[in-house]
Amino acid sequence: MRLKSGLVATAAALATVVIPLIASPAAAASGTEATGSTNWYYGRMVIGWRINPYRLDPIQIVAQDRATDGYVVGIRLITNGASGHKVWSMRTVPSGQTTASWSTYPEAGWIDNASFEVCQIGASSGVIARCESSSVMNNPFDDSSM
Template sequence: MRLKSSLVVTAAALATVVTPLLAGPAAAASGTEATVSTNSYYGRMVIGWGINPYRLDPIQIVAQDRATDGYVVGIRLVTNGETGHRVWSMRTVPSGQTTASWTTYLQAGWIDNAYFEVCKIGASSGAIASCEASAVMNNPFDDSSM
């Protein structure tokens, strides 16, 4: 009985050491977060960075319209990396709502950094009146060894 108990304890200890090694970098993900806040609008993104494959997953997005000023609030991701400077599609708070949230992902090669813009958009014209950028969120992984 004592030998069986020792084997179980040894196997459990080995599993806690070996499992993370087998998971490798594909399982590694680190999150960064930024917010933009004014009297008119609020935006927040939390980005999970992953490698092998290079992927932002999940990307959690929240946008809030805080003013009844005739503008629609939109939020869009901007990335810089191996595919260059990319401005991704705008997501807008639907008419009649004050807050919207989305969870998505992005797979676009190595991304060095990302930030987002919260924008006021003319409700009737669809033209962007103004945007405010978040702080830059840098990729927490070092790609020099890749």
């Protein structure tokens, strides 16, 4: 009986070590984060990187309009990778609000890195007045063996 319970304990201990080692790399890497701010905006993106399928999952986006200057604040994701340089659609802080947040799950093939731009957009014209870029968030996975 002692031998049998010893074998069960050993098997359980091995399972806790071996199973994570053979788990697929499809699991998410811990998120990378970039923020940016000035007197007219605050922007933040937190990205969870996944493979199998390649995607950014999830992306948490926050934008804040800090100035009452007749401009709307918009934020957009920018990625570089297998699909080339891609500028994703702009998300804007709705009129009458100072802060907005979104979650998204874009799939775009292998993505090497991502960043975001926060832009001032004319409230009446819809024309982008200026944009500021965040730091670059690099994919934590090594694709050399893929």
